[in-house]
Amino acid sequence: MLIGELSERTDTSRRLLRYYEEQGLIVANRSPNGYRDYDEYNVDRVLQIRGLLDAGLPTRIIKQILPCLDKPRVIYFPDATPEMIATLELERDRMTDRIRCLTRNRDAVTEYLDAVLEYSHTGEIPTPAQSGQG
Known part of the structure; x- marks a missing residue:
């Protein structure tokens, strides 16, 4: 291409x-x-x-x-200096933290979306147990 x-x-x-x-x-x-x-x-x-x-x-x-x-x-491996290894470890840990944060945010958006969809189908505000918060 x-x-x-x-x-x-x-x-x-x-x-x-x-x-x-x-x-x-x-x-x-x-x-x-x-x-x-x-x-x-x-x-x-x-x-x-x-x-x-x-x-x-x-x-x-x-x-x-x-x-x-x-x-x-x-x-x-010839260029794997201690500095490069430290950089990779730091970046890996930063990625792990971002993944945790993104997962939490995705779960919050999913929970909100579920509640909105439940409300649009029933016209009732879901209780915490219905929306998965209980």
């Missing part, structure tokens, strides 16, 4: 996709006319990269983590 399609499918700017390529995070083949041609797996790869960036990881660490996302896995 061309860069425009990858951009649309991942909601990622073309400029950012070219940056990912410069950083060695994704790879494009080149067609005879010089256009970038991306394999289908790059859609998921770009979404994974964006998720890792959103989690606060720098591209230099993401590049080392990417092999863990593939099957079969080939993981390289």
